[in-house]
Structure formats: structure tokens, C-alpha cells
Amino acid sequence: MNMQHSNLSTVRANDDAQIHALMNQVLGETVTISRRAFFKHAGWAGAGLVLAFYVDEASAKTSNRDSNEQLFSPNAYLNIAPNGTITVYSKGPEIGQGIKTAFALIIAEELDADWQALRIEQAPIDQSLYGWQGAGGSTSIPNNWDVLRQAGAVTRFMLITAAANKWKVRVDECHTKNAVVYCSDGRSLSYGALANDAAKLAVPDAKTVKLKDRKEYALLGKRHSGVDNNKVVTGQSLFGIDTVLPNMQYAIYQKCPAFGGVVKAANLDEIRALAGVKDVFVLEGNGQATELLSGVAIIATSTWAAFKAKQQLQIEWDESRASKDNWQTFIQQASELAKQPGKENIADVGNVDDKIFDNAKKTTTSSFAAYYSYPFISHATLEPQNCTAWYHDGVMEIWAPTQNATQAIQQVAKLLDLAPEKIHIHQTRVGGGFGRRLMNDYVCEAAAIAKRVSVPVKLTWTREDDMAHDFYRVAGFHALRGALDDQGKLIAWDDHFITFTADGKKPISGGEMSADEFPGQLLPNFRLTQSLIQSGTPCGPLRAPRSNAVAFVVQSFIHELAVAAKRDHVEFLLDIMGQPRWLKPGNIRALNTGRAADVIRLAADKGEWNRSLPKGRARGIAFHFSHAGHVAIVVELSVSANKQLTVHHVTVAADVGLIINMSGAEAQAQGAVIDGLSNMFAQQITLQNGRVQQSNFDQYELLRMPHAPQVDVHFIQTEYNPTGLGEPALPPLIPAVCNAIFNATGERVRTLPLSKLGYTWT
Amino acid sequence: MTSLTINGKLITVNDVDMSTPLLWVLRDHLGLVGTKYGCGIAQCGACTVQLNGTPIRSCSVPLATASGQSVTTIEGLADETGKLHPLQQAWIDHDVPQCGYCQAGQIMSAAALLKKKPRPTDEDIDNAMSGNICRCGTYQRIRAAIHTAASKMEGTP
Numbered sequence: 030m031n032m033q034h035s036n037l038s039t040v041r042a043n044d045d046a047q048i049h050a051l052m053n054q055v056l057g058e059t060v061t062i063s064r065r066a067f068f069k070h071a072g073w074a075g076a077g078l079v080l081a082f083y084v085d086e087a088s089a090k091t092s093n094r095d096s097n098e099q100l101f102s103p104n105a106y107l108n109i110a111p112n113g114t115i116t117v118y119s120k121g122p123e124i125g126q127g128i129k130t131a132f133a134l135i136i137a138e139e140l141d142a143d144w145q146a147l148r149i150e151q152a153p154i155d156q157s158l159y160g161w162q163g164a165g166g167s168t169s170i171p172n173n174w175d176v177l178r179q180a181g182a183v184t185r186f187m188l189i190t191a192a193a194n195k196w197k198v199r200v201d202e203c204h205t206k207n208a209v210v211y212c213s214d215g216r217s218l219s220y221g222a223l224a225n226d227a228a229k230l231a232v233p234d235a236k237t238v239k240l241k242d243r244k245e246y247a248l249l250g251k252r253h254s255g256v257d258n259n260k261v262v263t264g265q266s267l268f269g270i271d272t273v274l275p276n277m278q279y280a281i282y283q284k285c286p287a288f289g290g291v292v293k294a295a296n297l298d299e300i301r302a303l304a305g306v307k308d309v310f311v312l313e314g315n316g317q318a319t320e321l322l323s324g325v326a327i328i329a330t331s332t333w334a335a336f337k338a339k340q341q342l343q344i345e346w347d348e349s350r351a352s353k354d355n356w357q358t359f360i361q362q363a364s365e366l367a368k369q370p371g372k373e374n375i376a377d378v379g380n381v382d383d384k385i386f387d388n389a390k391k392t393t394t395s396s397f398a399a400y401y402s403y404p405f406i407s408h409a410t411l412e413p414q415n416c417t418a419w420y421h422d423g424v425m426e427i428w429a430p431t432q433n434a435t436q437a438i439q440q441v442a443k444l445l446d447l448a449p450e451k452i453h454i455h456q457t458r459v460g461g462g463f464g465r466r467l468m469n470d471y472v473c474e475a476a477a478i479a480k481r482v483s484v485p486v487k488l489t490w491t492r493e494d495d496m497a498h499d500f501y502r503v504a505g506f507h508a509l510r511g512a513l514d515d516q517g518k519l520i521a522w523d524d525h526f527i528t529f530t531a532d533g534k535k536p537i538s539g540g541e542m543s544a545d546e547f548p549g550q551l552l553p554n555f556r557l558t559q560s561l562i563q564s565g566t567p568c569g570p571l572r573a574p575r576s577n578a579v580a581f582v583v584q585s586f587i588h589e590l591a592v593a594a595k596r597d598h599v600e601f602l603l604d605i606m607g608q609p610r611w612l613k614p615g616n617i618r619a620l621n622t623g624r625a626a627d628v629i630r631l632a633a634d635k636g637e638w639n640r641s642l643p644k645g646r647a648r649g650i651a652f653h654f655s656h657a658g659h660v661a662i663v664v665e666l667s668v669s670a671n672k673q674l675t676v677h678h679v680t681v682a683a684d685v686g687l688i689i690n691m692s693g694a695e696a697q698a699q700g701a702v703i704d705g706l707s708n709m710f711a712q713q714i715t716l717q718n719g720r721v722q723q724s725n726f727d728q729y730e731l732l733r734m735p736h737a738p739q740v741d742v743h744f745i746q747t748e749y750n751p752t753g754l755g756e757p758a759l760p761p762l763i764p765a766v767c768n769a770i771f772n773a774t775g776e777r778v779r780t781l782p783l784s785k786l787g788y789t790w791t
Numbered sequence: 792m793t794s795l796t797i798n799g800k801l802i803t804v805n806d807v808d809m810s811t812p813l814l815w816v817l818r819d820h821l822g823l824v825g826t827k828y829g830c831g832i833a834q835c836g837a838c839t840v841q842l843n844g845t846p847i848r849s850c851s852v853p854l855a856t857a858s859g860q861s862v863t864t865i866e867g868l869a870d871e872t873g874k875l876h877p878l879q880q881a882w883i884d885h886d887v888p889q890c891g892y893c894q895a896g897q898i899m900s901a902a903a904l905l906k907k908k909p910r911p912t913d914e915d916i917d918n919a920m921s922g923n924i925c926r927c928g929t930y931q932r933i934r935a936a937i938h939t940a941a942s943k944m945e946g947t948p
């Protein structure tokens with residue numbers, strides 16, 4: 030526990046390094062599933078789970094018990110019982126992105142299963158079978174597309190082989206539909222009837238099994254309702270916070286409101302004497318915000334008893350090494366830095382200064398400057414952070430609404446000095462992720478508390494805890510210059526990006542920009558420089574990290590330049606894209622200007638870009654490429670004389686390749702639009718003396734139904750493999766709104782949130 | 792000790808302080824976890840239940856207020872045979888939920904609205920639902936699902 034004696038920047042640097050490593054892992058992960066996942070195995074009853082209270086696992090065990098005969102389990106993603114029950118396992122966490130439905134659809138498509146009869150369950154957390162089990166970076170679909178298709182196709186091939194052997198016919202004389210194998214002579218056998226015979230066959234190499242052509246798809250691309258919707262609408266136990274165990278007690282954990290403060294003293298005896306309180310103790314922690322900070326745990330007989338006792342808790346904090354961050358100071362620091370050249374060159378192409386911005390040499394160009402900024406924001410998942418843990422028989426058993434269970438095992442093992450195999454995590458449904466639950470601080474806290482008591486403990490954060498101890502979307506500032514040639518063509522771009530740092534060397538997580546930042550790769554003269562401000566505030570990925578803020582800046586400034594050039598914004602954007610080309614062929618994370626141009630045209634067409642509107646009403650457009658998705662958005666809104674805003678209509682055009690579930694895909698885009706409106710309109714986390722000043726939804730407002738516009742979503746289903754959609758529809762929304770506000774009023778929005786500029790909802 | 796009617800059944804609650812918010816009585820003492828905690832200050836609506844048919848934020852209503860009254864939670868919305876309420880069915884048909892955490896509260900608010908206004912306009916819906924936050928942004932589908940349920944319920948007693 031020496032960490033506490035390190036200074037704040039060291040501790041925060043360690044935290045931030047962990048988060049960076051995680052993000053690299055998330056974005057770099059390509060699933061090369063271990064061979065073991067493709068060998069036959071016995072099903073979960075024999076997999077050594079100590080206890081299985083979680084409903085899916087419990088039913089998985091029951092199903093195994095029901096059948097005396099062998100399950101056909103050719104791989105870790107599905108099994109078939111002789112009674113015909115087909116069970117599919119979703120390896121990733123369901124955080125609202127619809128992955129449990131999407132994963133099952135991909136398997137079912139290649140398996141030719143009967144979708145309505147399929148059982149779909151949460152897979153156990155087992156890295157040796159599934160690799161990393163988490164959700165982030167819109168990577169779940171692209172990273173698992175091949176392996177899930179193979180899981181279904183291999184199984185189907187084995188079932189056909191078993192049938193062909195039985196009928197003494199060739200494999201190519203058989204075909205499948207709705208979990209039945211048919212022979213060309215009319216005979217048929219159900220998958221269940223073939224399960225025992227198929228189980229005796231060797232599992233073929235997945236690469237040798239033919240996958241379906243797109244035109245053969247019966248399930249993919251259609252509309253499917255979420256597989257757990259019935260449980261959701263009837264209020265069944267699904268989420269982490271719903272976990273109930275025998276003899277369970279309830280905990281809160283109070284940390285220092287200033288990041289990095291340490292408990293010096295607390296009125297523990299008074300708290301212990303309160304009604305309903307079973308125990309109260311200090312945890313020293315290891316100083317890492319990503320794991321366990323110093324704090325006081327109260328254990329009580331109910332959540333409310335714990336919350337009430339928390340109100341009586343008085344803690345004296347040692348804040349000598351705590352954060353002193355102050356938002357007003359940051360604003361001043363940034364504005365000073367913006368007057369100077371950037372400290373570090375990230376990209377420098379062509380000759381931005383000499384040829385473009387040097388007034389003496391300027392002959393045919395005009396240049397423009399602007400200063401943009403955006404605040405820290407919080408994830409505010411509607412299910413507050415929580416976790417249930419039970420330390421028994423040398424095993425730490427955990428029920429967690431995490432986006433990142435695989436890493437939680439490693440973190441708890443290290444923190445509590447337990448062997449990783451002694452940690453069992455039950456993945457629950459997650460009441461909103463948005464990147465917050467890539468961190469496992471609440472899991473570490475619950476496990477550390479459970480290690481001290483002999484019964485299961487559910488830790489619940491209050492909303493106030495949740496807002497005070499997030500890994501925030503980092504704020505940022507951009508001093509921009511752009512230049513046009515005498516044809517009104519964009520020929521130069523200069524961005525001095527002012528961001529924050531934990532270690533004094535590199536940007537904090539979520540605050541990085543790269544050399545291939547749009548529109549850099551498309552211009553002859555482009556420079557990106559960077560300056561850093563030291564911060565002690567934990568920051569991390571939030572839905573569409575980087576892009577959620579940078580798109581506002583870049584796509585608004587592009588519009589400023591289009592206006593300066595007196596050119597139509599759509600035409601200006603298409604001109605920037607130039608000839609259709611994939612900037613790094615084969616790399617899904619590289620811009621394809623052809624796909625970009627197509628979504629821009631589609632958004633303009635569907636959003637009726639060229640239809641005239643009455644005064645005070647206008648449209649705006651923006652494009653952005655992020656997380657492998659090309660998305661353009663047209664917003665139609667009106668602004669009254671006293672800055673009352675009504676967003677009437679939003680049109681989203683996206684190319685993420687093939688669509689898996691049309692209903693889920695549209696929902697992700699619609700949700701991203703609402704999320705974007707929410708975070709641009711009134712959300713801002715401010716800091717004073719290291720403390721977050723907002724504490725609940727009355728001070729940190731989320732969009733409500735009266736302000737939610739109609740959102741229409743259009744996909745171009747190109748021949749590319751499917752990529753993720755949790756994130757890429759969010760970034761273009763904010764600049765599309767700001768550009769529309771300019772078109773309606775002539776006022777350029779260069780700082781967020783809008784409420785600080787006097788805007789209100791109509 | 793006090794008693795109240797929950798989802799049609801008379802329930803006696805022992806050893807719970809009368810100042811305890813109804814939310815925590817439901818969740819921790821009665822095991823009805825469908826009603827959710829979101830903010831604790833009646834801002835988000837995740838804890839919405841009906842008290843004598845009126846939508847309330849159970850995080851901010853003490854047990855004392857609900858004592859002797861009739862409470863309906865998401866677990867009690869389907870009929871005795873388990874047949875879903877038309878709103879629940881419409882929620883599935885429109886594939887409304889994303890993360891799903893707010894949806895019990897949304898449905899309970901919507902059910903109270905339809906009792907009062909069997910054929911609500913968009914504006915009626917917006918007003919009645921403005922106390923329920925959906926962090927995932929499912930508002931458009933919630934609106935559509937309420938209209939669908941309303942038209943299905945027309946003609947039913």
C-alpha cells in the first residue's frame with residue numbers, strides 16, 4: 030500500500046497508463062479464439078462453477094441435468110440436447126447495445142437454427158474459451174464476426190455429416206432448415222435426433238467449412254426484438270443491482286470527494302451504533318482510482334440503512350496529495366497556451382506556415398481562425414455502479430454489471446492477492462455502459478469489502494457517488510486555422526489541440542489525437558500540434574472516445590470554412606473527400622472517401638437538404654468517421670428570437686457494412702442521436718478544489734422525452750463485413766446541430782454546452 | 792409493522808422503519824427488484840410505481856404514505872394468467888429496450904397515462920413521460936409503443 034505515499038501525479042499516471050493499455054487492448058483485439066473453444070467440451074455443469082445463482086447459468090445447469098444423454102457441444106458457443114433444445118452462449122456483456130441478440134443471430138444464421146425456439150444465455154467468464162470478454166470500441170461485431178459464423182457453420186456441417194452417414198448418402202445431398210436436416214429423397218431428421226451421432230464425430234477445422242453467402246441469409250438484416258425484452262418489461266431480475274443472495278448484507282463505500290484524498294479519521298463508533306449497521310471500517314486501498322481508493326465502508330441490513338448511515342458519516346480527509354483541479358483555472362491556462370505555438374508536433378504535412386498563413390507571402394489564399402472548447406462530461410449510466418461479492422471457501426464469487434469482466438478478474442486477483450482461478454465472475458446485464466464500466470473500481474471495492482465480512486455483500490453507489498467518482502470524458506480546447514485558395518478550396522488546416530495529462534508526458538485517456546485525424550490525410554497542408562495541462566481528475570473512454578468531442582470541433586470548423594468560401598456545405602464536404610479511395614486498404618479503421626461521400630449524399634437526400642425552409646428554421650449537416658463507421662447526419666431545427674431551440678427532425682445515413690439486426694442497428698443510431706443532444710445541451714462537469722461540483726440529475730441534465738426529435742435512420746449495406754454501431758453515429762450529431770443553429774441564426778457555437786450560451790428547449 | 796396491498800395482495804411488512812422509501816421496501820424487503828434505483832431524488836423516474844393508480848417516484852415516498860394503500864409495480868402489470876399488459880407487449884413488438892434499466896418506470900408511467908387518457912396525443916405522452924429519463928434514448932420507440940398499446944386497448948373494458 031505504498032502507493033498512498035506517492036504523489037498524485039504518479040498515482041494518476043499509473044491509473045491513466047492502465048486505461049491506455051486497456052483501450053489499446055480493446056481496439057487492437059482480434060479474436061483468434063483458442064483451439065480449445067472449438068474442441069468438444071462437457072458443458073457448464075462440469076466447468077467447475079462454484080455456485081450459479083445467476084439465472085442464465087442456473088438454467089444452463091438445469092438443462093444439463095434434464096438430459097441424461099450427452100449434449101452435443103462442438104464448441105463453446107452452443108450446444109444441442111437430444112430433446113432438440115439448442116442453447117447459444119453470448120460471450121459479451123449486454124450493455125444496451127443489443128449484442129446478446131446480435132451474437133445469437135449470427136450463430137443461428139449459420140446453424141440454420143429455429144430462431145424462435147433458440148435458448149440464448151450469457152456465457153460464463155472464461156478467457157481460455159472466449160478470449161477477452163468485454164464491450165468497447167464498437168469492436169464486438171467486427172472482432173467476432175468470423176468466429177461466431179464458424180461456430181454455427183461447423184455445428185451445422187457436423188449435423189449434416191451425421192445425417193448423411195445414417196442415410197448412407199453424400200453430404201451434398203442434404204440441406205438444412207429450422208433445425209432439421211433434409212435429404213433430397215425427402216427423409217428428414219431434427220438436430221436433436223442427430224445430436225448423439227454428431228457428438229461422436231471429430232470437430233472439423235473451422236477454416237474448411239463453407240460459410241453462407243449473403244444472399245442466403247434468412248435472419249441477418251431483418252428486424253428482431255431483443256432476446257431478453259420479455260424479462261425487461263416484466264421486471265425480472267437481470268441487472269447487477271438486482272442480485273440477491275442468501276444472508277446478503279448491503280454496503281456503501283465513501284471516498285474522498287477530492288480525487289486522491291485519504292481517510293485520516295472518521296466517526297466509526299457512532300456509525301457502528303446506528304440502527305441497521307452491521308459493521309464499518311476503513312479500507313486503505315492501493316491508491317489507484319481504477320482499483321481501490323482509500324475510503325470508509327458501511328455494512329448494513331438494507332440499502333436504505335446503509336444510505337442513511339452514510340449521511341451521518343463524518344470523515345476527516347488528508348488532502349495533501351489530493352487533486353486541486355479547478356475548471357476556471359483550466360480555462361485560463363488553455364487560453365494562455367492557445368496564444369503560443371503548440372508544444373509538440375503530432376502531424377506536419379506540407380508547409381502550413383510559410384505558404385499559407387504567412388501574410389507577407391499570401392497572394393491567393395484567405396485564412397480563418399477560431400477557438401473551440403468543450404467540457405468534462407460524465408457517463409451517468411442509469412444503473413449506478415454496483416457489485417455483489419461473496420468470499421467463501423477460498424473463492425471470491427462476484428456478480429458484476431461490468432463491461433470488462435476479463436480484466437476484473439486480473440484486477441481483483443492482484444488487489445487481494447488471490448489466484449485468478451479463485452475468482453468467479455457472473456456477468457449480469459448492464460444498465461448502460463457508455464465506456465464507464467470498462468473500469469472495474471466498483472468490482473474491486475465490493476471484493477475488498479467482501480473479503481472482510483463472512484457473508485455476501487452488495488455494494489451500491491448512490492447517484493451522488495456515481496457522479497463524483499467517474500472516469501470523465503476529458504475536456505479540450507482547439508485553436509484552429511484554416512485556409513482557402515482563390516477557388517474556395519480548403520488547402521490548409523492547423524489545429525493547436527490543448528488537452529490534459531496525468532503523467533506530464535502524454536495526453537490523458539480520451540484526450541489523444543492522432544496524425545491521421547480527419548481531415549488531415551486529405552489536405553496538402555496540415556498541422557496538428559498539442560499542449561498539455563496537468564490534471565488530477567480521472568478520465569477515460571466515453572462512447573466514441575475522442576471523436577465525440579473532436580467531431581464537434583472539426584466538422585463545425587469545416588462548415589465555417591464552407592461559409593467563408595460561399596460554398597454549399599454538402600458540396601464542400603464532397604470536394605474534401607475527392608476521389609473515392611480507401612486510405613489504408615484493408616484497414617477497417619481507415620477512412621474510405623467513397624463510403625464517406627455516399628453517406629453524405631444519402632443524408633442530404635433523405636434529409637431534404639435542398640428544400641427551402643421558413644425563417645428561423647434551418648438544416649445543418651455533418652459527417653464523421655469513427656470506430657470503422659461512416660456516418661452523416663442532417664438536423665432540422667428552429668431557434669426562436671430568445672434562443673429557444675426545437676430539434677424537429679434528425680436524419681442519419683450510415684455505412685457499417687452488413688446490418689445484423691435492423692431493429693437493433695436503428696436503435697443504436699437513434700440512441701446515439703439522443704445521447705449527443707443530451708451531452709451537448711446541458712451537460713458539464715466542473716471542478717473546484719479537486720471536487721466535481723455536480724451531484725445528481727438536477728444539476729446534470731439528461732434529455733427528456735418532450736425534447737426528443739424524430740430520428741430516421743438509413744443504411745447503405747455495402748459489401749464490407751459488418752462493423753460496430755454503438756459509437757459512430759454519435760460524433761456527427763453535435764456539429765450537425767451547431768451548423769444548423771448557425772444556418773438558422775448566424776450564431777456560431779464554439780463552446781459547449783449550449784445551455785451556457787443561453788439556449789433553452791422550447 | 793404495517794400492511795399494504797401490493798399487486799393485489801395484502802402484504803404485511805415487519806421491522807421496517809416507516810420513513811424508509813417505498814423503493815427500498817420493495818427491492819430489499821419484498822424482493823421486487825423490477826422497480827429500479829436511479830437517483831434517489833425523484834428526478835429520473837426509474838423507481839416509478841403506481842399508488843392507487845397514480846404514478847409516483849417510490850424513491851421519495853416513505854412507507855408511511857403507502858401504508859394501507861394499493862401499490863402496483865411492474866411485476867403486477869400483467870394479468871393473473873401472466874398475459875402481458877398491452878404496453879408490455881407493445882414494448883416487445885417495437886423492440887423498445889436498449890439497456891432496459893429505465894423501462895419498468897417508463898411502462899408504469901405509461902400505464903397510468905392510458906388509464907387517464909385512453910387515446911393520448913404525442914403531446915399528452917410527452918407530458919406524462921417527461922419525468923422518466925431514458926439514458927439510452929429510446930423515446931421515439933416509447934412514443935410509438937404507447938400509441939400501439941392505446942389502439943389495441945380500445946374496445947377492451
